[in-house]
Amino acid sequence: MSAGEPVFNRPALEQLLGKRFFYAPAFSLYGGVAGLYDYGPPGCALQANVLDIWRKHFVLEEDMLEVDCSIMTPAEVLKTSGHVDRFSDWMCKDLKTGEIFRADHLVENVLEARLDGDKIARNAPVETKADKDEKKKKKAAKVTAVRLEDATVQTYKEILAQIDNYSGPQLGELMRTHQIKSPETGNDISEPVVFNLMFASSIGPTGQFPGFLRPETAQGQFLNFKRLLEFNNDRMPFASAQIGRSFRNEISPREGLLRVREFTMAEIEHYVDPAKKDHARFNEVANYKLNILPASVQLQGKTELLSISVGEAVEKKIIDNQTLGYFLVRIHMFLTKIGINPDRIRFRQHMANEMAHYACDCWDAEIHTSYGWKECVGCADRSAYDLTVHTNKTGEKLVVRERLPEPLVEEKLQLEINKKVFGPRFKKNAKAVEDHLAALEQCKQAHDSTGSFAVAVNGDSFDITKDLISSFEKVSITTHIREFTPNVIEPSFGIGRILYCLMEHVYWTRPEGEARGVLSFPPIVAPTKCLLVPLSTNEAFVPVLNQVSGMLRRSGVSSKVDDSGASIGRRYARNDELGTPFGITVDFQSVQDNTVTLRERDSTKQIRESVDVIVELLKDMCEGRSSWAEVSAKYPAFVSQEVAE
Amino acid sequence: MSAGEPVFNRPALEQLLGKRFFYAPAFSLYGGVAGLYDYGPPGCALQANVLDIWRKHFVLEEDMLEVDCSIMTPAEVLKTSGHVDRFSDWMCKDLKTGEIFRADHLVENVLEARLDGDKIARNAPVETKADKDEKKKKKAAKVTAVRLEDATVQTYKEILAQIDNYSGPQLGELMRTHQIKSPETGNDISEPVVFNLMFASSIGPTGQFPGFLRPETAQGQFLNFKRLLEFNNDRMPFASAQIGRSFRNEISPREGLLRVREFTMAEIEHYVDPAKKDHARFNEVANYKLNILPASVQLQGKTELLSISVGEAVEKKIIDNQTLGYFLVRIHMFLTKIGINPDRIRFRQHMANEMAHYACDCWDAEIHTSYGWKECVGCADRSAYDLTVHTNKTGEKLVVRERLPEPLVEEKLQLEINKKVFGPRFKKNAKAVEDHLAALEQCKQAHDSTGSFAVAVNGDSFDITKDLISSFEKVSITTHIREFTPNVIEPSFGIGRILYCLMEHVYWTRPEGEARGVLSFPPIVAPTKCLLVPLSTNEAFVPVLNQVSGMLRRSGVSSKVDDSGASIGRRYARNDELGTPFGITVDFQSVQDNTVTLRERDSTKQIRESVDVIVELLKDMCEGRSSWAEVSAKYPAFVSQEVAE
Known part of the structure; x- marks a missing residue:
């Protein structure tokens, strides 16, 4: 991608995305609702293309079983899954105005503002203008040039490095210790209280059957586990x-598509034997290098990345197992395939307190944006948590029964007591003593050798004499079936976040003349692949235009005709903004010899070939089988274009 | 399609669909929730294929602007659109048990049961067993063999023919007149009361911002009208x-996928100038014949279909305009393309009372099923209703401004009164009299000829003498822009309903041996296109299998390998149930000469050709460019198959 201008200009990108209706705030005629967005035609096509690649990259490539489950979910299901009790954020209020804040965001904003003030006071460079604009929107704390103690700066940095790791009471404690007030009013702030993030409703006409909108697509998959296994x-x-x-009913949606209340997810639940977390295709990815940030590093208040092959990371137990490692690589491959800059991807491990209630380990694929590093894909090891809680609640066993390759033979002690003597002698302790005996290998030895021994049960000692026991033998027990609850590795993609990051990464402006925005989407994800422009509105061009557009449609290459009267340059500028990678111009020569020029968006270079060749080249480039670099190396550049009559 | 057995066996189809996990009741581990379903892998793939065809048939073919809008909707939006007040059904209660019924369903069920009882009493044939099973599920009224008066039978039939046309109070009246009680208990029933069908929730942390889940996708499109037009x-x-x-929070979901609480829709909002409802491509479809059932016929209590070309129907004003007619044909083409039996499609016009509050005309594409005729696509003329109400509420003009081809010059009367005289003479009536004068062409004539005349305003007569008027002239007003609110023609598809109807239409059982179910999906919609079966588990087949499966993947033909040890016959039977149209068998000859056999599902006929030829044929058939009839006519049938070693 071209260097563009040195400073990323977020307002300019946002203006472009709004003008070309990639997305827009929903219900803006009614004043809008924070955290709800509508996708217009190019955003909708971009999303469809990214989802199509996702489906091919994951579902088809790995033969996954795709399902489409209910969004409306009975409360009982989400009570069992832990979401009713624990899927929440900490919220606090300005004690006078009632303004509501998400507690961790408040601490973060205020401390960042103080650090900025300190930098100004020390004459150190502060962040860019775009960042500041955003701060204003977030209603963050005012930046005042106040120099802080060196130790305070250090403390603030350490708090910020693990801001996701604090509980509500800990955040309350931080607010008191560091005198955090309501940013705009200076008023005192309430203690953080829990706010559940699910949207509640009720199902059916009686109003007595509570439900929630699902906060993740996972539960529907878990509840169908038996059907899927079969x-x-x-x-x-x-x-x-x-x-x-x-x-998710976010307390304070912010940062555009990055934190919203309604979103498209793509989630995988990979079920694996907890005893065999190796992955059959791990050797294919073992040398793939990732930039990672383990929890241990963050807990030291640091954020330095470690570049390491996934093979080595698994070997060193930094990444727990092969299956988790395999998916981290597949996630990285997917993100770079759709156009995310690989230098701006890192995998950050969750710290204990920030982990979702169902996870025992979690790595986030974070993408760097003008807002900082943002979680876009979570890859959690949910262990056997979900299948176990649903099994316990419903009594329906969500397990795998596996025929053992050879029967398992185990020696077990089998005890038969002399009930007539045992019961009367030990009375209420009889059961406890019996259980204790059965479990004790030593008792057997003592029994066999001395015939009598003593055991301690619940703090009391009991003499076990020979008359109490009828038989005490080792027997062989043979098992043919092993039953286990699978562990779940869950790669979970926030599609809207990924789309936003992508749009930031591919945005630049042409330096020539007045700044012109370009979205350099890779051809496979671009909303429209090819712009068709007749040189002018002359009727003579129509037959060739129709021919080309029909051939492209049959080849599955989406195209748009722009036969407006605007100059070719203006028509191409509009399509730079829409991220259309290719343009075909039909001119008078086309009418005579059936050749057309093909222009590539980023280089603005052209070639001229027959319609047949051009359509074939486009098909290959738009399906990812070849690139413009290859095409332009093979075909001569075309320079002199006719001008409109 | 084969004749199969004479009587459609719904329980057998349902069992097949459940066993192969096309869909299943959601949350069944928790006892299930009426009206919520999950789609398993084949159902999910079928839906994706149908939506893909929908997108190509409508969005791409007609260059529509696809959007993806918020589901969660502020209450104010749906208040304006009329849904808060009028998107409801009539509900009544068993006065003792509190059981809830949808009022029209209750009347329908009870009267149908009485008609059935009458038929039994007259020894006339009643409906099939499958229908009865369904009745039981619906908890419909018990059928008792009681003969009715001939006139009563006639009355009941007339009521049923227009059951969708009654208001709540009318349904209450019918219940009293015809002594309708709670079917199971015989208890009295309450008067019908309104029940709003939207799921309510609240947005944000304060709990003070009410919202609903959208009951249709249309409002999001209307609210983006200005952006889309631009x-x-x-x-x-x-x-x-x-x-x-x-x-939609249905009162009593029933009939499987046909009446559910959560569903995928595909909706088109076609914006058209109310003065130009002709359609540019109408001539392409004018001779296309449809089976229609106009409102006028239904109001006579009849249901006979009229087979008529859409050109004639529009000409005779049975169908209001070309655009509506054009879409009815496009809907019919879509339904038959995905495999709906054209003999079982009709277009029924809504009667006045059943029309949604926003519609001024509506035609439903109804599909015939074992449950009777079911609405699957609505095609409503919403006129300017929605854009107007949102404009009025928000003050944001949702209009089109059109430059007139040539300026419009209109003669208008311009009146200037003599205020000094006019006001004092007419006092509080002055304004009304002035307005009245300005509008009256005759006043001008009277003024010019006699100089004085009388007008009647609000029942009073006023003398208008010359001194009251300063000037009264005709002036020319030139307009360059015409501003209008577009009308909306809305084809709206219930995807789940269409999928269910499709599954009924393509289901049959092979007569040979024990009954074996087959789903004869057309190749373009089949969940999986091709089954790959090695003759046995012999390792020798693996290279050819991998070759074929790789070539199919690159050609975009989805395939599944079944290398289980089961017999080839059993593997094909399983895939008959999944509706997989083709099967490739790899045998020892394949390993030697790279030929394979291709089997077609419905005929079970085979051909044997090289892998290259077979893949090419599959690609053409699965993309709808050729058919098995063509292929089997061209290539020799293959009969003798090797048997497994």
Whole structure:
């Protein structure tokens, strides 16, 4: 991508995205609602293309079982899954105005503002204008040039490095210790209280059947585990996948598409035997290098990245197992395939307190944006948590029964007591003593050798004499079936966040003349692949235009005709903003010899070939089988274009 | 399609669909929730294929602007659109048990049961077993063999023919007149009361911002009208489209996927100049014949279909205009393309009372199923209703401004009164009299000829003498811009309903041996296109299998390998149930000469050709460019198959 201007200009990008209707605040005629957005035609096509690649990259490539489940979910399901009790953020109020803040965001904003003030006071460079504009929107704390103690700066930095790791009471404690007030009013702030992030409703006409909008697509997949396992002919490991809308009633949505109340997710639940977390295709990815940020580093208040092959990371137990490592690589491959800058991707491990209630380990794929590093894909090890809680609640066993390759033979002690003597002698302790005996290998030895021994049960000692025991033998028990609850590795993609990051990464402006925005989407994700422009509105061009557009449609290459009267340059400028990678111009020569020029968006270079060749080249480039670099190396550059009559 | 058995066996189809996990009741581990379903892998793939065809048939073919809007909607928006007040059904209660019924369903069920009882009493044939099973599920009224008066039978039939046309009070009246009680208990029933069908929630942390889940995807499109018009370079007519989830809190969901609480819709909003409802491509469809059932026929208590070309129907004003007619044909083409039986499609016009509050005309594409005729696509003329109410509420003009081809010159009367005389003479009536004068062409004539005349305003007569008027002239007013609110033609598709109807239409059982179910999906919609079966688990087949599966993947033909140990016959039977149209068998000859056999599902006929030829044929058939009839006519049938070693 071209260097563009040195400073990323977010307002200019946002203006472009709004003008070309990639997305816009929903319900803006009614004043809008924070955290709800509508996608216009180019945003909608971009999303469809990214989801199509996602489906091919994950579902088809790995033979996953895709499902499409209900969004409306009975409260009982989400009570069992832990979401009713624990899917929440900490919220606090300005004690006078009632303004509501998300507690961790408030601490973060105020401390960042103080650090900025300190930098100004020390004459150190502060962040860019775009960042400041955003701060204003977030209603963050005012920046005042006040120099802080060196130790205070250090403390603030350490707090910020682990801001996601504090509980509500800890955040309250931080607010008191560091005198954090309501940023605009200076008023005192309430103690943080829990706010559940699910949208509540009720199902049916009685109003007595509570439900929530799902906060993730995962539960629908877990509840269908038995059907899916059967559909997969009982083979393990396997994965289900789902693309769909989820809902979170955020306390303070912010940062555009990065924190919203309604969003499209793509989630995979990969079910694996907890005893075999190796992955069959791990060797294909073992040398793939990732930039990672383990929890241990963050807990030291540091954020330095470690570049390491996933093979080495798994070997050193930095990443727990092969399956987790395999998916981190597949996630990285997907993100770079759709156009995310690989230098701006890192994998950050969650710290204990920030982990979702169902996870035992979690790595986020974070993408760097003008807002900082943002979580876009979570890759959690949910262990057996969900299948276990649903099994316990419903009594329906969500387990795998696996025929053992050879029967398992175990020696077990079998005890038969002399009930007539045992009961009367030990009375209420009889059961406890019996259980204790059965479990004790030593008792058997003592029994066999001395015939009598003593045991301690619940703090009391009991003499076990020979007359109490009828038989005490070792027997062999043979098992043919192993039953286990699979562990779940869950790569979970926030599609809107990824789209926003992508749009930041591919945005630049042409330096020539007045700044002109360009979105350099890779051809495979671009909303429209090709612009068709007749040189002018002359009727003579129509047959060739129709021919080309028909051939492109049959080849599955989406195109748009722009036969407006605007100059070719203006028509191309509009399509730079829409991120259309290619343009075909039909001119008078086209009418005579059926050749057309093909222009590439980023280089603005052109070639001229027959319609047949151009359509074939476009098809290959738009399906990712070749690139403009290859095409322009092979075909001569075309320079002199006719001008409109 | 084969004749199969004479009577459609719904329980057998349902069992198949459940066993192969096309769909299943959601949350069944928790006892399930009526009206909520999950789609398993084949159902999910079928839906994706149908939506893909929908997108190509409508969005791409007609250059529609696709959007993806918020589901969560502020209450104020739906208050304006009329949904808060009028998007409701009539509900009544068993006065003792509190059981809740949808009022029209209750009347329908009870009267149908009485008619059935009458038939039994007259020894006439009643409906099939499958229907009865369904009745039981619906908890419909018990059928008792009681003969009715002939006149009563006639009355009941007339009521049922227009059951959708009654208001709540009318339904209450019918219940009293016809002694309708709670079917299971015989208790009295309450008067019907209104029940709003939207799921309510609240947005944000304060709990003071009410919202609803959208009951249709249309409002999001209307609210973006200005952005869409601008995106379309202000050209008219144009259409937006949206595929997405909508929600209706049905009183009594029933009939499987046909009446659910959460569903995927695909909706088109076609914006058209109310003065130009002709359609540019109408001539392409004018001779297309449709089976229609106009409102006038239904109001006579009849249901006979009229087969008529859409050109004639529009000419005779049975269908209001060309654009509506054009879309009815496009809907019919879409339904038959995905495999709906054209003999089981009719277009039924809504009667006045059943029309949604926003519609001024509506035709439903109804599909015939074992449950009777079911609405699957609505095609409503919403006139300017929605854009007008949102304009009035928000003050944001949702209009089109069109430069007139030539300026419009209108003669208008311009009146200037002599205020000094006029006001004092007419006092509080002055304004009304002035307004009245300005509008009256005759006043001008009277003024010019006699100089004095009398007018009647609000029942009083006023003498207008010359001194009252300063000037009264005709002037020319020139307009360059015409401003109008577009009308909206809305084809709206219930995808789940269409999928269910499709599954009924393509289901049959092979007569040979024990009954084996087959789903004869057309190749373009089939969840999986091709089954790959090695003759046995012999390792020798693996290279050819991998070759074929790789070539199919690159050709975009989805395939599944079944290398289980089961017999080839059993593997094909399983895939008959999944509706997989083709099967490739790899045998020992394949390993030697790279030929494979291709089997077609419905005929079970085979051909044997090289892998290259077979892949090419599959690609053409699965993309709808050729058919098995063509292929089997061209290539020799293959009969003798090797058997497994």
